Amino acid sequence: MKIAIDEIADKVRLQEDVPAEAWNLDSEYVFFVGNIHIDSLCEKISENFVVNAEISVSCKAICSRCLREVEQKKHYDFRRNYNLAELGKEIDLDEDIREEILLNFPLKVLCSENCKGLCKDCGVNLNEEQCLCKKHNKR
Numbered sequence: 001m002k003i004a005i006d007e008i009a010d011k012v013r014l015q016e017d018v019p020a021e022a023w024n025l026d027s028e029y030v031f032f033v034g035n036i037h038i039d040s041l042c043e044k045i046s047e048n049f050v051v052n053a054e055i056s057v058s059c060k061a062i063c064s065r066c067l068r069e070v071e072q073k074k075h076y077d078f079r080r081n082y083n084l085a086e087l088g089k090e091i092d093l094d095e096d097i098r099e100e101i102l103l104n105f106p107l108k109v110l111c112s113e114n115c116k117g118l119c120k121d122c123g124v125n126l127n128e129e130q131c132l133c134k135k136h137n138k139r
């Protein structure tokens with residue numbers, strides 16, 4: 001999201017959709033899909049250029065317990081103060097927003113808090129069926 005600072009009188013609301021693949025956010029277990037939606041309010045407050053934005057993303061992730069794919073929508077608040085004197089005529093927020101998403105993304109994703117995961121012995125998804133392993137080999 002590029003903002004022409006010169007053209008802002010005191011504040012402006014800007015919205016933008018960025019295709020997720022353009023930002024290369026994917027990791028081994030998390031894939032971003034669709035658009036990243038940025039809804040921002042940018043304000044000049046004395047020496048500062050203040051950005052308040054809400055970032056919405058959709059992603060597919062692999063549950064780290066049962067390996068099932070889960071779709072999630074996430075919202076992040078992005079708040080930054082920039083020093084107007086240090087900015088040129090234009091500011092590009094993409095890299096800062098991208099960082100914010102990556103910093104906040106959990107390393108482990110669960111399809112639900114109560115996910116029972118997979119049986120270590122037979123690989124059955126314990127959310128969907130019960131296996132007999134525990135009964136057969138008590139350890």
Ligand SMILES: [Zn+2]
Nearest residue numbers: 063066111115
């Ligand atoms: Zn799970």
Ligand SMILES: [Zn+2]
Nearest residue numbers: 119122131133
């Ligand atoms: Zn089992």
